[in-house]
Amino acid sequence: MKAAILEKLKNPLVIKEIKLSKLQYGQVLVKLSYSGICHSQLMEVRGKRGQDPYLPHLLGHEGTGEVIEVGQGVTKVKKGDKVILGWIKAEGIDATPANYFYNDQKINSGKVTTFNEYSIVSENRVVLLPQGVPMDIGVLFGCAIPTGAGLIFNELKPKENSTIAIFGLGGIGLSALIAANLFKPSKLIAIDIEEEKLNLAKEFGATHMINSKKQNVKEEIETLTKVGVDYCVEASGLAKVIELAFETLNRNGLLIFASHPQYGDKISIDPFELICGKQIKGSWGGDSNPDSDIPKFAKLYLEGKFPLEKLLSPAYKLEDINFALDDLENRKITRALIKM
Numbered sequence: 001m002k003a004a005i006l007e008k009l010k011n012p013l014v015i016k017e018i019k020l021s022k023l024q025y026g027q028v029l030v031k032l033s034y035s036g037i038c039h040s041q042l043m044e045v046r047g048k049r050g051q052d053p054y055l056p057h058l059l060g061h062e063g064t065g066e067v068i069e070v071g072q073g074v075t076k077v078k079k080g081d082k083v084i085l086g087w088i089k090a091e092g093i094d095a096t097p098a099n100y101f102y103n104d105q106k107i108n109s110g111k112v113t114t115f116n117e118y119s120i121v122s123e124n125r126v127v128l129l130p131q132g133v134p135m136d137i138g139v140l141f142g143c144a145i146p147t148g149a150g151l152i153f154n155e156l157k158p159k160e161n162s163t164i165a166i167f168g169l170g171g172i173g174l175s176a177l178i179a180a181n182l183f184k185p186s187k188l189i190a191i192d193i194e195e196e197k198l199n200l201a202k203e204f205g206a207t208h209m210i211n212s213k214k215q216n217v218k219e220e221i222e223t224l225t226k227v228g229v230d231y232c233v234e235a236s237g238l239a240k241v242i243e244l245a246f247e248t249l250n251r252n253g254l255l256i257f258a259s260h261p262q263y264g265d266k267i268s269i270d271p272f273e274l275i276c277g278k279q280i281k282g283s284w285g286g287d288s289n290p291d292s293d294i295p296k297f298a299k300l301y302l303e304g305k306f307p308l309e310k311l312l313s314p315a316y317k318l319e320d321i322n323f324a325l326d327d328l329e330n331r332k333i334t335r336a337l338i339k340m
Helices: 039-045 135-142 144-156 171-181 195-203 217-225 239-247 271-275 290-302 318-329
Strands: 002-006 014-017 027-037 062-070 082-086 100-102 105-107 118-122 126-128 163-167 187-192 208-211 229-234 249-257 279-282 336-339
Touching (some): 062 135, 135 144, 135 336, 144 171, 163 171, 171 187, 171 195, 229 239, 239 249, 318 336
Antiparallel strands (some): 027 062, 062 082
8 A cells, every 4th residue: 555654754754655464453454535634743744743763654643434354352343334533542442553564664653544545543543434424524523623622512611601712723723613612602712823714713703813923912812801811722833822822811711722832842831820710731632532522523513513614625645745744834724634
């Protein structure tokens, strides 16, 4: 099969024909239909996650496809099932990562990879694709939706008529904004540096848009709220934006960040603000349980409450994955999609 391999940090991925190993206990063989690319993989390829002891290896942690074969012990899915692949642990066997080979060279992988035509996945990294959800839309349920919408439903749980600010309008930030709008906030504030994404946020229910390239975010939020916002979601991937988001909270406010700044970055906040009541926490995948949350979010999509089609950019071929990474890095697209 063809696969995009990370052989050296800060270098383009290399497309090669590699061989799959036999299925082991708890593993599932999936023929990929689509893979997503998010900033996490971009950071990894660009060497912003620190040293990588597993090179060469495969990448990708969100996708959709069809089950071709199941290994011993697998009961969750069967041959022919359409499935979502994701990095968040679900129910099922936590199988060992698969090995792939290029000639005699071992190509490492995690428990799920999606930058390849076929993937050997751990049973607990697959969930049945809900009926009615297209394969391309289904990719968003592998990472962006359970993380972004999940942190709203499972962790933030905003009160009606509250004020909410969303920092960073990538796939996770926009997913969070779509979900937050369902809680009927009095003000839903979207912050980004791209006018196109701010316009999209308005379509998704944002009441106010702030371009942080042109406007002073803290001053704008103070003007809008007088005392600061009740809730913040930070999804930009920048430590300095986490700090800024924390500053815009009111004294009873909660900030949840779902971004992963580059290796070595630190945040600095005033501890007195914590004493006064502000709260800050990180989110691991929106605290989602894929087996129960994905059907719930899929229902909202099918009811027209999650307009997810607008999140997807035109699909790239696997051979063009490096162009997709460049476009994502240059903020030309919201969520890169690879069609196998």
